[in-house]
Amino acid sequence: MRPRQPSLPLLAGRKPVMEALEQGVAIEKIFLLRTATGPEIGVIKQKARDLNIPISQVPAEKLDGLTRIQHQGVVAWGSLLHYVDLQAGISHVVEKGETPLFLLLDGVTDVRNVGAIARSALCCGAQALILPTSHAASLTEEAIKTSAGALRKILLCRTPSVQQAMDVLKLNGIQILGTQMKGSVPVYESDLTIPSVVVMGAEDTGISKEVLKRADQLIRIPMAASFDSLNVSVAAGMVLYEAMRQRLLS
Structure with missing residues (x-):
């Protein structure tokens, strides 16, 4: 079979x-x-x-x-979805008068996680997902279903690599926040009201060495219990909610 x-x-x-x-x-x-x-x-x-x-x-x-x-x-x-160039996506958001809040998926390969992240992103006001062409999930019907259709509504920016995405983001003055269990800054102490991209790492290995080296800040989600980590889509939702909270209060 x-x-x-x-x-x-x-x-x-x-x-x-x-x-x-x-x-x-x-x-x-x-x-x-x-x-x-x-x-x-x-x-x-x-x-x-x-x-x-x-x-x-x-x-x-x-x-x-x-x-x-x-x-x-x-x-x-x-493809069941439409992709745009990253620079075109940034320009589109800025021209609308919005402050960029993007997510860069660095090695996230589970289609259900991508779908769940897209759903949280749209609900919390993020405008785009950035998807490198390597080590990434293919966006199938299952991903779209898990996202409750959010993947059809949020900007999807495909880029050759995480490194090239970071080059474009830095040129546009967008801060890069890497999420890591041992990050030096609790998420609620990071300024998410300014143009930002939050990097979510692979389900098993986390963010790549390139992100660790080049991120403007490494943020963490404090946890009450000592445990390995949160699911990547759950962690993304928590960071996104904090970003929305800060932006609503600013």
Whole structure:
């Protein structure tokens, strides 16, 4: 029996995927046969990089498990959602006269966590989720359902990497707050009324070394009991609520 695949529109074959990319069809992820070569493969790779679309190089068995169509070493999942460039997202929020409050998901791979984070973000006034193309969940119907539709309403900014996202954020004067159990600043002592991005780390390993090095501040959520950590979506909700509280009082 085949493993159950996410409910996303599927494209197979070099020409159909190339045409979809050229026509601006929203693509969630592209799977390429590891040994695939040729000019069409080069075009697909370059277009995907230009559009910040994740590429996964996989064995033939993976592609055969995705579709029975003659795939020619290329399969793409169409996207159920719309993505925008990070700089365009920042400009859109600022032009509306709003103070940016974004979340950067650094290695969050569980679609239910992403959905729950999006729901809390929208409810607490955050305007955007920033999603690196690597080590990230594909936003399937399950993610949208978990978000109660919030993923269709919040800005989704896809970026090649966490490092590039931080470069853009810093250039725009947005403070970067990394969440960590051993963070030096309790969340309620951090100023969340100014333009801010809150970085939520991977479910198992937390935020990456790059964020630890470059964050303007490492914040923590004080806990009454000694325990490993909070679920990432619960932690995101708590930080977001504190941001909303501060902004309502300012």
